[in-house]
Structure formats: C-alpha cells, structure tokens
Amino acid sequence: TLYHDVADLPDTSFDFIVIGGGTAGNVVANRLTENPKYNVLVLEAGLSNEGVLPAIVPFLGSSLPNSLYDWNYSTTAQTGLNGRAIPYPRGCLLGGSSSINYMVYSRGSSDDWDQYAEVTGDSGWSWDHVQQYFQKNERWSSPPDNHSTVGEYDPRVHSKSGINAVTLSGFPQGIDERLIKTTQELSEDFPFNLDINGGTPLGIGWGQSTIDSHGQRSSSATSYLGPQFINRTNLHVLIKAQVSRLIQTALNPPTFKSVEFIQGGTGELQVVSATKEIILSAGSIGSPHILLNSGIGDRQALIDIGIQPIVHLPDVGQNLSDQATIGVYWEVNSTDTFDTISRNSTLAGEVLEEWLDDRSGRFVSSVLGNILGWVRLPLDNPVLEGKVDPAPGSNSPHYEILPLNGLAPLPLPPTGNFLSLVSALLSPLSRGSVKLSSDDPFAAPLIDPGFLNNTQDLYMMREGVKILLKLVSAPVWDNYIVGLYGPAAVLANATDVEVEEYVRELASTIFHPLGSASMSARGAQHGVVDPDLTVKGVAGLRIVDGSVLPRPPSANPQAAVYVIAERASDFIKTAWA
Numbered sequence: 001t002l003y004h005d006v007a008d009l010p011d012t013s014f015d016f017i018v019i020g021g022g023t024a025g026n027v028v029a030n031r032l033t034e035n036p037k038y039n040v041l042v043l044e045a046g047l048s049n050e051g052v053l054p055a056i057v058p059f060l061g062s063s064l065p066n067s068l069y070d071w072n073y074s075t076t077a078q079t080g081l082n083g084r085a086i087p088y089p090r091g092c093l094l095g096g097s098s099s100i101n102y103m104v105y106s107r108g109s110s111d112d113w114d115q116y117a118e119v120t121g122d123s124g125w126s127w128d129h130v131q132q133y134f135q136k137n138e139r140w141s142s143p144p145d146n147h148s149t150v151g152e153y154d155p156r157v158h159s160k161s162g163i164n165a166v167t168l169s170g171f172p173q174g175i176d177e178r179l180i181k182t183t184q185e186l187s188e189d190f191p192f193n194l195d196i197n198g199g200t201p202l203g204i205g206w207g208q209s210t211i212d213s214h215g216q217r218s219s220s221a222t223s224y225l226g227p228q229f230i231n232r233t234n235l236h237v238l239i240k241a242q243v244s245r246l247i248q249t250a251l252n253p254p255t256f257k258s259v260e261f262i263q264g265g266t267g268e269l270q271v272v273s274a275t276k277e278i279i280l281s282a283g284s285i286g287s288p289h290i291l292l293n294s295g296i297g298d299r300q301a302l303i304d305i306g307i308q309p310i311v312h313l314p315d316v317g318q319n320l321s322d323q324a325t326i327g328v329y330w331e332v333n334s335t336d337t338f339d340t341i342s343r344n345s346t347l348a349g350e351v352l353e354e355w356l357d358d359r360s361g362r363f364v365s366s367v368l369g370n371i372l373g374w375v376r377l378p379l380d381n382p383v384l385e386g387k388v389d390p391a392p393g394s395n396s397p398h399y400e401i402l403p404l405n406g407l408a409p410l411p412l413p414p415t416g417n418f419l420s421l422v423s424a425l426l427s428p429l430s431r432g433s434v435k436l437s438s439d440d441p442f443a444a445p446l447i448d449p450g451f452l453n454n455t456q457d458l459y460m461m462r463e464g465v466k467i468l469l470k471l472v473s474a475p476v477w478d479n480y481i482v483g484l485y486g487p488a489a490v491l492a493n494a495t496d497v498e499v500e501e502y503v504r505e506l507a508s509t510i511f512h513p514l515g516s517a518s519m520s521a522r523g524a525q526h527g528v529v530d531p532d533l534t535v536k537g538v539a540g541l542r543i544v545d546g547s548v549l550p551r552p553p554s555a556n557p558q559a560a561v562y563v564i565a566e567r568a569s570d571f572i573k574t575a576w577a
C-alpha cells in the first residue's frame with residue numbers, strides 16, 4: 001500500500017523498516033513481503049514515480065537531474081578539477097536513482113565479483129555465486145521495435161524469470177553501423193563483443209538497458225513495487241518521509257531499532273520502530289549521512305560537529321569513490337543525430353506523440369548511443385608500467401566508452417550536428433568522503449568524491465582521451481567527421497600536458513558514488529559492514545545499497561546494486577527463518 005500521509009499508517013511498529021525506497025530498498029521490501037507474516041515499512045523522502053513522464057519515457061530521463069526529483073546536491077570544490085564544484089544528482093522519488101539514471105545495464109567483469117569475494121572473505125560474493133541474483137533481478141525482454149536481436153546478445157547469459165526488465169535498443173541510430181564497422185577496421189583495439197554481460201566485457205557491443213518491451217523505463221519502483229506487489233497488505237510504503245536519524249534502543253550491543261523522520265513537510269518529528277531489523281538503503285550519500293546523524297562514525301569528528309558519538313566506526317562516509325568522465329566532441333557531416341530533436345521543440349513534440357501513440361520512435365531509448373565500449377589500457381603503457389593494475393584483473397576494462405549520437409552535455413549551438421564520445425575511468429584510485437556540514441540532520445552533507453586527487457587517475461584520463469581519438473581514426477569515420485568541436489578543438493596535436501589541462505577543465509561525474517559504508521571481512525579493523533551487510537559493532541541494522549561496495553565495479557553499478565539487494569534479502573530471510 002502506498003501512503004501519502006503518516007497519519008494513515010496502520011501502526012508505528014513493523015517487523016522491518018527499510019529507509020529509502022530506491023534501487024536497493026524496493027528489492028528488499030518486495031522480497032521480505034513475499035512472506036505474508038512480515039510487515040514491512042518503507043520510508044522514502046521523495047515523491048511517487050507514478051505518472052512522472054520523464055521517469056517513464058527513456059529519452060526524457062536526462063531532464064530529471066536538477067529537478068524536484070533530485071536531491072540537488074553539489075560536490076565540494078574539487079582540487080583535481082581545477083577547483084570546480086559540480087552538480088551531484090541522486091534520485092529523490094520512489095525508485096531512487098533507478099528512476100533517474102541513464103538505464104545502462106552492465107554487470108561488470110567476473111574479476112570484479114571475485115575480488116569482492118576475496119576482500120570480504122565471503123565466496124558468496126564471487127561471480128559464479130552471484131549469477132543466481134542476476135537471474136532473480138533480470139527479466140530479459142524483446143526490444144520495443146521487435147527487431148531481430150540475433151547477433152546482438154548471448155541468450156545463454158540472460159534470464160527471463162526476474163522482475164526488472166532489460167532489453168536491447170528499440171530504435172536504430174545513425175552511428176550504430178559505424179561503431180560496428182570500427183570493430184572490424186580496428187579489431188585489435190576495439191574487438192566486437194557479442195555480450196558485454198557474460199563476465200568478460202572487453203570490446204564493443206550492443207548496449208543493454210533497464211527498459212521494457214513497451215519502451216518504458218524499468219526502475220525498482222515500476223518493477224519491484226509494480227501493481228502486483230504494492231497492493232500486498234503487509235507492504236507499507238510512505239513517501240515524502242525524510243529520515244533524520246536512527247534512535248538507540250538498547251545499550252549493549254548498541255541497538256538502533258527506532259527511526260526518526262519528518263513527513264509531508266510539516267516539520268514535526270515522527271518515530272517508528274522495527275521489531276526485527278532496520279535496513280538502511282538511502283544510497284551512497286544518504287546512508288552514511290543518516291549513520292553520522294545517529295552518532296555512528298568517527299568519534300572525534302562527531303564531537304567536533306556537536307553530535308554525541310555512540311559507536312566509533314571511523315570509516316563511515318570514507319572511501320567514497322566515483323568514476324570520472326571526460327567527453328570529446330566532433331561536428332559531423334549528417335543530419336541524423338538527436339541535435340535536430342534537441343533544437344526543434346515542434347519536432348520533439350512529434351517524437352513524443354510517436355512514443356505516446358504506440359511506444360515507438362527515438363524516445364524509446366535514452367540519450368546514449370545503442371553501442372558501448374569497454375577498453376583496457378595495455379599494462380606496458382608508461383602510465384601503468386611497474387604499477388599495480390588498478391583494474392581487478394585482466395578481463396576487466398579500465399574505461400567505458402559511451403558514444404552519443406549528438407552533442408551532450410555541452411550547450412547546443414544554433415546549427416550543426418555532432419558526435420560525442422565519453423570515456424569513464426572505471427577503477428579510480430582516488431577516494432573521497434561524505435561528512436556532516438552541521439549538527440542539523442536535515443542540512444545537506446559535504447560530498448567530496450575526490451576526483452583525480454590521485455595523479456595516476458589524471459594520467460589514466462588523459463590516455464582515455466587518446467583512446468577516443470583513436471576510435472574515430474578508423475576509416476569508417478573519415479567522411480563523417482568534420483572536425484573537433486568547441487573546447488575539444490585544443491585536442492588536435494595536443495601535448496600530454498594540454499590534454500591533462502583539458503581533463504581538469506572538463507571532467508565530470510558519471511553519477512556513480514559508491515563505497516561510503518564499505519563491506520570488509522568480518523573482524524577487519526576497516527570498513528563499515530560485514531559481508532552479510534550488518535553494521536559492525538551494532539545490532540539490528542544492515543546497510544543494503546551501493547555504499548557497501550568496497551570499490552566500483554568495472555561497469556555502471558545499478559546491476560550490482562540489484563544483486564546486493566537480492567542477496568541481502570536472502571541474508572535477512574535466513575536470519576529470521
């Protein structure tokens with residue numbers, strides 16, 4: 001049941017309370033309420049996703065950051081980015097960031113998961129063992145345009161029995177064929193990969209997205225809180241409920257089974273309690289923020305800001321990682337790019353009509369291209385020579401290449417058509433933090449992703465730019481590309497130092513903060529949660545969201561977050577069986 005008003009809740013005590021109805025939280029709420037004996041409350045700060053057109057129509061998703069459905073955070077001034085502070089979107093509605101993201105579905109490499117297993121000492125996080133959770137999550141769907149998908153994916157590594165729809169592109173784009181041709185012309189650097197989600201992602205292949213066969217976004221809200229689930233009488237979802245802190249309910253071991261929040265903007269503090277567990281799923285910014293507000297964190301830092309420390313857990317909010325991006329832009333000799341739609345609102349209206357009429361046309365997919373690349377820098381490149389490989393193994397890419405058939409995110413000039421290629425640094429060495437800005441639990445925290453603080457990341461980004469330039473050196477782009485555009489013009493014959501300056505001036509986020517409440521082995525002195533996601537030194541509290549990943553996967557992380565949440569649901573069910 002979906003509630004808009006706290007006064008309508010049937011009770012103030014539940015078996016489980018999930019904080020954050022986002023990507024992970026809704027999975028846990030769904031799986032726990034499979035058992036009719038469990039009453040579950042979800043507290044979500046944002047609004048409902050129902051009827052929010054930009055959260056439904058894939059192409060319009062890019063209008064959600066910096067809106068009423070975003071927390072509208074900014075980072076602190078980033079030294080590695082020449083002092084720039086950048087916008088830092090996080091979904092603030094049911095479905096969380098899965099309702100506002102770019103919908104890329106990528107599972108990472110087998111190395112990623114095997115390394116999570118190794119650093120946590122829990123073989124249950126290994127690639128082989130988590131396959132069952134990818135399967136529980138994924139509902140492989142035919143693409144919206146029903147085109148033949150033979151040769152675009154490997155059916156053997158997909159599941160039709162899960163809850164969250166995943167599909168291939170439903171609308172061809174002008175650059176598709178050129179990208180595929182590049183895999184033939186430059187097959188050594190950019191080989192074709194039939195399926196980037198089989199554990200060995202290296203190469204260029206067809207992208208997979210969390211979009212259903214009707215060309216609509218599949219988020220954790222549309223899937224795990226879909227009509228067949230939200231009406232369960234034991235599932236209670238309260239929106240506009242912003243949690244300030246957890247309240248200690250027993251001393252030894254420290255136990256936190258009550259939650260304080262405000263609802264509906266009244267400013268009045270409410271309290272609800274769980275008899276079994278609290279599951280913190282407020283995401284990589286929200287979860288450490290709530291822990292710190294609750295007195296769980298570094299003792300001295302809490303005292304300094306005026307909060308009574310209860311549990312000394314120094315790593316809360318530390319180890320924040322994100323994958324920096326850098327784009328290169330070209331003017332092209334074609335009118336078949338989305339710039340035509342971006343520039344002409346009449347045309348955009350017609351394309352929306354097409355989507356509304358029968359779920360067809362350009363709007364069935366996101367602004368991203370239909371094809372993605374996953375590339376490694378050779379270990380004998382001077383940037384890596386003699387260094388520890390930042391990637392978790394030899395089947396793991398260092399870069400994701402995101403082609404866009406148009407100009408983004410730069411402002412669009414009145415004329416011209418464009419190609420954008422974006423490179424994301426998948427395994428950054430830089431780390432940052434989430435810290436309190438004041439003792440007011442409703443004040444935004446200080447978010448410092450530490451972009452390019454480690455100079456090796458800067459050098460890796462520089463090499464990433466060169467990889468993008470190399471990609472378009474394939475003959476197939478010869479008659480297509482007119483020239484480097486805008487700020488990218490400096491890249492023609494640029495020195496390494498000039499490319500590095502370009503990176504510092506223009507690099508941004510791919511919106512993947514992770515790791516701020518990291519998992520570590522049981523008994524380890526570092527980390528925030530044990531491999532079963534229970535908070536170290538605390539009873540009755542688990543963290544289930546992207547914040548627990550000790551390092552980013554070599555991928556966009558939503559698939560990993562779904563896997564974490566599916567496995568966590570099994571942990572919780574087993575613990576209370």
Ligand SMILES: Cc1cc2nc3c(=O)[nH]c(=O)nc-3n(C[C@H](O)[C@H](O)[C@H](O)COP(=O)(O)OP(=O)(O)OC[C@H]3O[C@@H](n4cnc5c(N)ncnc54)[C@H](O)[C@@H]3O)c2cc1C
Pocket residue numbers: 019020021022023024025043044045046065089090091092093094095096097098100101102103104105106241242243244281282283284286287290510511512513544545546547556557558559561
């Ligand atoms: C613009 C953008 C594009 C992205 N593109 C992709 C992509 O293409 N592919 C991909 O794999 N990943 C992408 N990501 C990243 C991915 O979406 C996230 O990593 C993932 O969804 C995080 O899941 P989560 O459960 O950790 O957090 P979230 O999904 O963010 O959920 C946290 C929830 O908790 C709620 N919350 C927070 N604080 C409180 C509080 N105090 N009280 C109550 N509720 C609270 C939030 O409102 C939110 O609903 C993108 C992210 C963004 C923002």
